[in-house]
Amino acid sequence: MHTLDDLPDGHEGVLGELHVADDIGARLMEMGFVPGARVVATHCAPSGDPRVFQVDGSAIALRRETARRLSLRPTP
Amino acid sequence: MSACHECALAAPASNGRGRVPAVAVVGPPNSGKSTLFNRLTGLRQKVANFPGVTVEHRVGRARLTGNRAVDLVDLPGTYSLEPRSDDERITRDVLLGRRPEVQRPEAIILVLDATNLGRQLMLAPAVLALGLPTLVVLNMADDLRRRGGRLDPGALAQQLGATVTLTSATTGEGVETVQRFLAGRFAVPSRLELPVLQNIPACRLWAGRVADQSDYRPPLPAAWTHRLDSIVLHPVAGPLIFLGVVLAVFQGMFGAAAPLSDLIETLVRTASRWTGAIAPAGFARDLLVQGAWAGVGSVLVFLPQIMVLFLFIGVLEDSGYLARAALIADRTMARVGLQGKSFIPLLSAYACAVPAVMATRTIENRRDRLATILIAPFMTCAARLPVYTLIIAAFLPNRPLLGPLFGTRAAALLGLYVLGFVAAIGTARLLRSTILKSDRAPFVLELPPYRWPTFRSLGLRLVDRGKAFLTRAGTIILGVSVGLWFLCHLPRLDGHAPAITQSVAGTMGRAIEPAIRPLGFDWKIGIGIVTSLAAREVIVGTLGTIHGVEGGQSSLGLQRALRQDLTAGGAVALLVFFAFAMQCLSTIAVVRRETGGWKYPVLQFSYMLTLAYVGALLANVLVSRLVS
Numbered sequence: 157m158h159t160l161d162d163l164p165d166g167h168e169g170v171l172g173e174l175h176v177a178d179d180i181g182a183r184l185m186e187m188g189f190v191p192g193a194r195v196v197a198t199h200c201a202p203s204g205d206p207r208v209f210q211v212d213g214s215a216i217a218l219r220r221e222t223a224r225r226l227s228l229r230p231t232p
Numbered sequence: 233m234s235a236c237h238e239c240a241l242a243a244p245a246s247n248g249r250g251r252v253p254a255v256a257v258v259g260p261p262n263s264g265k266s267t268l269f270n271r272l273t274g275l276r277q278k279v280a281n282f283p284g285v286t287v288e289h290r291v292g293r294a295r296l297t298g299n300r301a302v303d304l305v306d307l308p309g310t311y312s313l314e315p316r317s318d319d320e321r322i323t324r325d326v327l328l329g330r331r332p333e334v335q336r337p338e339a340i341i342l343v344l345d346a347t348n349l350g351r352q353l354m355l356a357p358a359v360l361a362l363g364l365p366t367l368v369v370l371n372m373a374d375d376l377r378r379r380g381g382r383l384d385p386g387a388l389a390q391q392l393g394a395t396v397t398l399t400s401a402t403t404g405e406g407v408e409t410v411q412r413f414l415a416g417r418f419a420v421p422s423r424l425e426l427p428v429l430q431n432i433p434a435c436r437l438w439a440g441r442v443a444d445q446s447d448y449r450p451p452l453p454a455a456w457t458h459r460l461d462s463i464v465l466h467p468v469a470g471p472l473i474f475l476g477v478v479l480a481v482f483q484g485m486f487g488a489a490a491p492l493s494d495l496i497e498t499l500v501r502t503a504s505r506w507t508g509a510i511a512p513a514g515f516a517r518d519l520l521v522q523g524a525w526a527g528v529g530s531v532l533v534f535l536p537q538i539m540v541l542f543l544f545i546g547v548l549e550d551s552g553y554l555a556r557a558a559l560i561a562d563r564t565m566a567r568v569g570l571q572g573k574s575f576i577p578l579l580s581a582y583a584c585a586v587p588a589v590m591a592t593r594t595i596e597n598r599r600d601r602l603a604t605i606l607i608a609p610f611m612t613c614a615a616r617l618p619v620y621t622l623i624i625a626a627f628l629p630n631r632p633l634l635g636p637l638f639g640t641r642a643a644a645l646l647g648l649y650v651l652g653f654v655a656a657i658g659t660a661r662l663l664r665s666t667i668l669k670s671d672r673a674p675f676v677l678e679l680p681p682y683r684w685p686t687f688r689s690l691g692l693r694l695v696d697r698g699k700a701f702l703t704r705a706g707t708i709i710l711g712v713s714v715g716l717w718f719l720c721h722l723p724r725l726d727g728h729a730p731a732i733t734q735s736v737a738g739t740m741g742r743a744i745e746p747a748i749r750p751l752g753f754d755w756k757i758g759i760g761i762v763t764s765l766a767a768r769e770v771i772v773g774t775l776g777t778i779h780g781v782e783g784g785q786s787s788l789g790l791q792r793a794l795r796q797d798l799t800a801g802g803a804v805a806l807l808v809f810f811a812f813a814m815q816c817l818s819t820i821a822v823v824r825r826e827t828g829g830w831k832y833p834v835l836q837f838s839y840m841l842t843l844a845y846v847g848a849l850l851a852n853v854l855v856s857r858l859v860s
Contacts, residue, residue: 176674183311184674186311186354187351187676187678190432190433191433199462202470202471204563208559212348212350213347213348214348214679215678215679216679217679218676219675221674222674
């Protein structure tokens with residue numbers, strides 16, 4: 157399990173690094189995707205993309221192409 | 233009377249209201265900022281665009297006790313004041329008093345969603361650092377309590393060095409505290425040690441600590457929202473619900489709004505006939521009856537569709553479903569370089585591009601919003617139907633293809649729908665790889681918890697949109713309609729209106745004949761193209777007038793006359809021309825208003841006209857070859 161995109165629905169992970177440009181990273185961090193944040197994958201759009209994540213008290217939808225760039229910390 | 237008389241005088245009094253202090257309303261998206269703004273100002277508000285950008289702000293006057301009033305400025309929702317987007321840059325500039333169109337605010341109301349305080353507090357340091365008197369409003373207090381959360385506003389106030397109050401803008405709880413703040417003397421807050429603003433993770437940690445020390449217990453997750461999402465986003469049920477909503481919107485625009493539009497047309501016609509009966513005959517009467525009343529009619533006829541569309545959008549947005557619909561549509565829309573939120577506006581463009589362009593306001597991303605506005609007029613709107621039906625009926629004999637209901641004529645009509653759709657997709661791709669390329673913002677969509685929409689909020693929204701359309705676009709549409717009437721009724725001959733062929737419009741139609749001859753059009757079609765700039769279906773009536781037959785799409789006389797004027801190639805070319813050309817001054821007026829300048833409407837009109845011309849030329853040449 158390496159990126160947020162690999163997190164199955166109903167599972168939780170801890171966010172690692174954001175492999176995106178600075179301004180996009182800032183936008184994502186403002187929405188709660190801060191390194192170290194606990195993220196739960198909750199739903200998918202019926203077509204499978206985008207996906208919905210529970211992070212920092214809100215539900216945020218990201219396309220898989222974006223989720224793929226957010227790494228997860230290895231589970232202990 | 234003013235608590236801050238000196239600052240009010242020092243502020244740039246550009247809007248002519250110098251004495252009334254301005255207070256900015258700031259907050260992240262979905263914090264209920266606009267609901268609070270509506271609560272405080274009621275209907276005394278106006279919407280304005282910042283020039284050159286698709287960002288708008290609303291200014292509303294809040295009347296308070298002691299004969300005092302303040303002008304509230306509702307700014308776009310932002311998560312930060314770092315100038316990364318137009319919204320953020322403008323919010324920051326307004327707060328710093330750098331926008332000449334807005335009076336420099338003397339105080340700030342910072343609206344935060346109390347159910348998600350940890351994250352929402354991240355905006356507070358940047359706002360408080362501006363040094364203006366600030367009231368921190370923790371909104372959705374009712375939600376917080378209902379879901380088992382709590383908070384000590386006093387403790388939070390101490391940590392922020394600003395007054396804090398719990399409110400619920402939807403129920404009205406705590407609104408009087410906000411009014412008291414606005415009515416009182418704005419005290420400057422004590423400056424506090426603030427975290428490093430650029431470092432978001434550190435800012436988040438600070439916000440979490442502040443929330444903890446304010447005895448904040450976040451509410452339990454909205455269980456209902458999670459359960460509903462499992463249904464709404466279900467692989468089978470989800471698309472079915474989505475389809476149901478789409479059909480309801482479509483049915484509403486055509487089924488519910490169309491009879492209302494007809495009713496308005498009848499009323500306006502009656503009113504104009506009544507005016508004609510009492511006014512003395514002459515030029516003034518003709519102008520009043522045919523020009524002004526018809527112009528009013530052409531504005532009002534849009535109102536039912538706009539109201540119905542915004543009623544639907546209001547219910548969808550306030551309930552939280554609009555975000556889910558955008559999520560479901562996103563995959564498909566992404567293929568053409570758009571995003572899920574473009575779907576509802578483009579769908580409504582099938583009824584009319586005017587409300588569709590207004591509906592793009594729900595798209596926060598500037599690039600996606602512009603792209604949606606630019607392609608919306610390609611969708612086959614209701615005004616094209618009479619033109620299509622007339623020409624198809626005149627030139628294509630109806631033969632059954634698939635059963636008795638789907639014949640050659642239905643197939644041709646369907647083909648024209650597809651043609652417009654394909655042009656829209658192609659244009660979206662083109663825009664994505666040219667002028668709207670630079671924006672790389674990813675699709676990030678917050679799904680708010682489901683809520684019951686309130687009548688108050690829906691009603692205010694409808695009035696707001698209706699008023700915005702009438703005052704901002706309606707005036708241009710009215711002016712254009714009257715202008716076109718002049719073109720059709722001048723110069724006067726012997727005190728009488730000229731025959732349409734002798735009028736300025738007729739001269740223009742004849743003047744453009746050399747340009748449109750290669751498309752297979754003669755001067756009569758040319759006049760129709762000029763007059764139909766008012767609305768596409770006007771060409772039917774104009775051609776009827778020129779040929780001296782009763783106009784109407786089913787008129788056999790007009791069909792016979794058209795077969796004399798047009799070859800088969802010219803007929804197909806005319807269909808293609810109407811499919812592509814932005815033959816609608818109302819849409820141009822609305823695009824100008826919504827994009828804050830002439831740049832995009834001019835670009836759009838030229839692009840669509842070029843495409844229409846080339847398309848029609850090709851159609852004429854190809855079909856003429858095929859037939860001969």
